Amino acid sequence: MSDSVVLTVLLPVRNETMNLRIMLRILRAVLTIPHEILVIFDSETDSSIAVVEEARASYPQVRPLLNKIGRGVAGAITSGVQATRGERILIFAADEVGPVLAIEDMMALMDGGAEFVSVTRYAHGGRRLGGSIIGRLLSRTANGLLGAISGMGLSDATTGIKLFRRDDFTRLTQGTSSVGWSIAFEMAINAQLLGLKLGEVPTISIDRLFGGKSSFQLVSWVIGYFGYFAMAMRRLPRAGRPSVQIRIPPGM
Numbered sequence: 001m002s003d004s005v006v007l008t009v010l011l012p013v014r015n016e017t018m019n020l021r022i023m024l025r026i027l028r029a030v031l032t033i034p035h036e037i038l039v040i041f042d043s044e045t046d047s048s049i050a051v052v053e054e055a056r057a058s059y060p061q062v063r064p065l066l067n068k069i070g071r072g073v074a075g076a077i078t079s080g081v082q083a084t085r086g087e088r089i090l091i092f093a094a095d096e097v098g099p100v101l102a103i104e105d106m107m108a109l110m111d112g113g114a115e116f117v118s119v120t121r122y123a124h125g126g127r128r129l130g131g132s133i134i135g136r137l138l139s140r141t142a143n144g145l146l147g148a149i150s151g152m153g154l155s156d157a158t159t160g161i162k163l164f165r166r167d168d169f170t171r172l173t174q175g176t177s178s179v180g181w182s183i184a185f186e187m188a189i190n191a192q193l194l195g196l197k198l199g200e201v202p203t204i205s206i207d208r209l210f211g212g213k214s215s216f217q218l219v220s221w222v223i224g225y226f227g228y229f230a231m232a233m234r235r236l237p238r239a240g241r242p243s244v245q246i247r248i249p250p251g252m
Contacts, residue, residue, distance in 0.1 A: 007035040007107065008086035008166075011094050012067075012076035013048040014041065019095040020048050024055045024062060026100050033107070036085055037062045039094075040076040048094075073160075074173075074183040081169045090163045091184060099161050099203040105247045106163045106201050114199030114245050116172075116191035117163040123155035125252035126202030142229060150233045151241035153198050157188035157232075158225070159205075168196070182225050189232045192242055199245040202252050 009027065013020055020039065027037060037059075039052045044066060052064040065083055069075040077091060088110060090103065099119045106117045121128035122143055128136055139158050146152035160181035164172060171194060172187040191198060 004034040005036050005085040006033050007031070007088045007090060008080070008084040009035065009037045009090045009092050010077055010080035010084075011037060011039045011092055012041075012073045012080075013039055013046065013094050015047045016094045017047055017051055020051045021055070023094050023097065023100075024051070024059060026097060028059050028061075030100050030103065035061055038065050038080045038083060039063070040065045040067050040080050042067050042071045042076070073181050077183060078173070081166060084166055087166055088163060089166050089169070091160055093160050093181075095207065096161065096205055098205050102161075102201045102203045102249065105249050106199070109199035109201065109245050109247050110163060110165075112199075112245065113197055115165065115168065115196040116188070117199035117201065118154050118156060118188060119159055119161045119203040119205075120154065120156035120200050121159060121203065121205045124200070124202040124246055124248050126156070126204065128205045128207070130207040132207075142225070146229070146232055146236075150236040151239070152189075152232060152236055153192055153242040153244045154188055154200055156200075158182075158185045160184040161203075162187055164191070182228060185225060185228050189228060189236065193235060193239050195239075195242075197245070198242055199247065201247050201249065 011023070024037065039048060039062065041048050041064070049064055052062055055062050065079060067076045067079040069079050081089060102119050109117050120126045122140055143156055143158055146157055147155060162184050164187070172190045173183065174190060
C-alpha cells in the first residue's frame with residue numbers, strides 16, 4: 001500500500017469515541033483516492049484506540065499511532081508526518097464533520113498548483129456553527145485583523161484543517177507549539193512568509209456535532225496564539241499580500 005498512497009489524513013485525538021467512529025465512516029465513504037488515515041493519541045489507555053481497532057476490520061487504511069514526541073496536537077502531527085506514506089498530508093479534526101466535503105476541492109487546488117491549502121469558515125460562503133461563543137468571537141476577530149492589518153492571504157489562518165506536502169513540513173514548522181491547534185496557525189503564517197502558493201476552500205464547520213468534551217481553554221488559547229499573532233503582524237506586511245486560489249464547491 002505504501003507505493004499507492006497519495007493522501008495521508010492525520011487525526012490527533014484524545015478519548016474520542018462517537019465523533020471518531022462517525023468520522024471514519026464518513027471518510028471511508030468520501031475518499032476515493034488512495035489514502036491512509038493515521039489516528040494519533042498520546043496514551044496507550046486512550047479510548048479512541050478501541051474505535052480504531054474496530055474500524056480496521058473493514059477499513060484497513062486506518063492505522064493507530066502512539067505519539068512519542070510530546071503530548072498535544074503539535075507532537076501528534078509531527079509523529080504523524082514522520083510515519084506518513086503519502087506525499088500530501090491533511091491535518092484534520094475528528095469532531096469536524098462538515099469540512100470532509102471540502103477535501104476533494106482542497107486536493108483539486110493542489111493539483112492546480114497550490115502548495116498550501118486551508119478551509120475557511122469566514123469567507124466565500126463558509127460558516128462556523130456551534131462551539132464556544134467566546135472562541136468563535138476571538139477566532140473571527142483575530143482572522144479579520146490579520147487580513148486587514150498584516151496582509152494575511154488566508155481568511156481563516158487559525159483553522160486546524162490544512163493540506164500541505166510532506167517535504168514542506170520542516171520549514172512550515174520552525175518550532176513546536178504546545179497549545180491546542182496553534183501549530184496550524186504557525187504553518188499558515190510560515191507558508192505565506194515562504195512564498196508558497198496558497199489555496200482556500202469554504203466550508204461549513206459545526207463544532208462537536210456529536211458531542212464530547214472540547215479541549216478549548218480560553219486563557220491558554222489566548223496566550224498560545226498571541227505569539228504567532230504578533231509574529232504575523234510584525235513580519236507579514238514585509239512579505240506582501242499574496243494571491244490566493246479559491247475553489248467554491250457547488251451549492252456554497
